[in-house]
Amino acid sequence: LNIAVLPGDGIGPEIVEQAKKSLDAVLKKKGHEANYTEAPVGAVAIDQTGDPYPEETHQICMNADAVLFGAIGDPKYDNDPKAKVRPEQGLLAMRKKLGLYANIRPVTTFPSLIHKSPLRSDLVDGADFVAIRELTGGIYFGRPQGRSEDGRTAYDTNVYTVEEIERITRLAFDFAMKRRKKLTVVDKANVLATSRLWRETVQAIAPDFLEVEVEYMFVDNAAMQIIQWPKRFDVMLTENMFGDILTDEASVITGSLGLLPSASIGVHTSVFEPIHGSYPQAAGKNIANPLATILSAALMLESAFNLKEEANMIRTAVEASLEQGKVTEDIDKSNALSTSEVGDWIAE
């Protein structure tokens, strides 16, 4: 297994390390071997090369079967809208260059963590859906973007093509077919021309998946329903900016924020990463929760290498660690293990 490893900033290196331990453990057991090639990304890469996604890192990703990613972001770049180079630009460059068109985020409930949910337990107990966010189009990459000559007007452009929408829509239907066969397409078709194209394109593809029930929901309504009735969702599909907002909103509802993995499916390769950030306050302290990264490694085994059994071995170990309280301080303050202890326990 040819894996590029991009630890990134903050707690990135520590948590990625634990994921490698689990990978090695299951792969060894089943007679596979992983070949890791490490490369810098984010603030670390700016410090080393001036570029948050250096060409060398890109080549390493292009040559890998899959990318295991930690997290990026450093406080020294925060709240400075004028900073010339920012870690996030590395993320956007990586998405574009690797063609990572679909960000997949499973929202799952862990029974032992439900009490951490901000929502009433009855609302989230059993919530289980997948949010699929388009990741290389829309207002993130649309041009023109900038300022008028006098600097007093700013503008961004939201753009989508039928091809961009079709590709991810088919992927979303495939997910729905393997799950409860319900697809919720989130847009703002009562206001945006791009949303109207999304709706038409999905409507044109829907007859190819007659078993899937398709519903269309305005984004403001979706922002409410995620809180009011999360169990109603099975697969949610949306464009880049709405997805940015709704997937983060969805990530906090089950109380499992520190455990949620994600996959970004690409044209050239795919990237697997925890959905949480680089948590700079915890960096180097050996206290961060490695579970989301370990579960991202499991997702990688399943989606990039079709190693389902190995993926489930990791998941079973993670569940056992939760049940037996082998967890970091964010889950259990009084009996916390360190990041590396949790990593060792799960690998073992």
Next chain:
Amino acid sequence: LNIAVLPGDGIGPEIVEQAKKSLDAVLKKKGHEANYTEAPVGAVAIDQTGDPYPEETHQICMNADAVLFGAIGDPKYDNDPKAKVRPEQGLLAMRKKLGLYANIRPVTTFPSLIHKSPLRSDLVDGADFVAIRELTGGIYFGRPQGRSEDGRTAYDTNVYTVEEIERITRLAFDFAMKRRKKLTVVDKANVLATSRLWRETVQAIAPDFLEVEVEYMFVDNAAMQIIQWPKRFDVMLTENMFGDILTDEASVITGSLGLLPSASIGVHTSVFEPIHGSYPQAAGKNIANPLATILSAALMLESAFNLKEEANMIRTAVEASLEQGKVTEDIDKSNALSTSEVGDWIAE
């Protein structure tokens, strides 16, 4: 008091009727008199005139000191992205023509309703903030918008000028000064050029309000914080599309959705309306909750006519109705009063 009344669709007429009862009761008691001029808007206006915001309605609004608005929307226009005329277009036309640049939504907690909240009570008990959404700019009105010639590419334009941002920013600071002096500006300055202009413009105005603590928050983070820690917010300021999503998200957290009023502050006049929709399934059944509209009338007395005492008389009556269980079926299924009975009780 020269008030335009736009009942709109669905339950609009019923709930607006109750608000008028309360207005008349307090105004009479204090020696004022309201002069109502009714006009159609929304689906009802399309049926009557072909236009969801007819010129006559507009003139009535222009000549009024304030507008009391019910709700618009009709199922026959839903899920039809190609419908030529839609009720929502009336809303957008009204906002633009009346220059309703700031939508104000107080998010408040009613102790007797906290058990209706999807969130854990400890998180929302005492939550009290005001969300301010820019309402006449951004991607809602930016041009160009449309399709490429071959129809296979769609685009929208997000635009903001310094003037648009300044106007609403000063309003937001004024709100903060009268409250807990904390302003959270929500944007996506790490991606959008318009957001960077927002941040710069707010930063330039902030020195005029040194007492106010200003924080900047990315919209994805805000979508999480509203659920995780709503009490951290005092005044939240954001652009049109982010505001559409976040204000709806915020409206469900305290369990008081049926009670939340809103004000849209305009250049020519201001519009007061419940934040909930036209609830077509309940139309004509005399079961809808009129409290949000009654509280919108209170907000109107306070903001448009500076009649604080009268506004508070209405609020006190609403609180009493809640405490004494004089409520509609959405709040108490087993001992419900009808819409008009609640309206009568409060007016009395």
